[in-house]
Amino acid sequence: MVGTVNLLEAARVAGARVIFASTGGALYGEDAPVPSSESTLPAPGSPYGLAKYCAEQYVGLDNRLYGTEHAVLRFANVYGPRQGASVVSAFCANGIQGEPFHHLRRWQANARLRLRR
Numbered sequence: 001m002v003g004t005v006n007l008l009e010a011a012r013v014a015g016a017r018v019i020f021a022s023t024g025g026a027l028y029g030e031d032a033p034v035p036s037s038e039s040t041l042p043a044p045g046s047p048y049g050l051a052k053y054c055a056e057q058y059v060g061l062d063n064r065l066y067g068t069e070h071a072v073l074r075f076a077n078v079y080g081p082r083q084g085a086s087v088v089s090a091f092c093a094n095g096i097q098g099e100p101f102h103h104l105r106r107w108q109a110n111a112r113l114r115l116r117r
Contacts, residue, residue, distance in 0.1 A: 001058065004021060004054075004055040004059065005058055007021075008062045008070070012062075012066060017068055017069055018070060018071065019070045019071075020071050020072075021056070021070065021071070021072045021073070022072070022074070023052040023053070023055060023072055023074050023075075024052065024075050026044065026045075026046060026048050027042040027049045027053040027056070028040055028043060028049075029043035029044055029045040029049065031043065031045075059071075
């Protein structure tokens with residue numbers, strides 16, 4: 001969140017009227033419908049998801065206080081070159097290696113364990 005606040009302050013000092021910030025599915029929590037629409041209320045289930053939600057709120061507050069037009073985009077499962085481990089990369093690797101996709105459940109379980117540590 002500190003990074004978001006610093007970015008908003010730097011944009012104000014520089015006279016930038018628009019910046020784009022990104023959050024993602026982590027702010028919806030595990031019980032959210034898939035896919036989640038923009039009308040789905042955030043219910044973060046982790047400190048990471050809560051921080052993303054708070055960052056969105058800071059962007060909205062900056063818009064109201066200073067008349068800026070900053071935007072937040074909620075990307076989910078973004079993939080591409082140099083991507084780290086994610087459900088999308090695991091899905092692609094399973095497909096390329098001819099493995100059944102049910103191995104994704106193991107990846108997701110391991111990811112949840114890493115978040116809880």
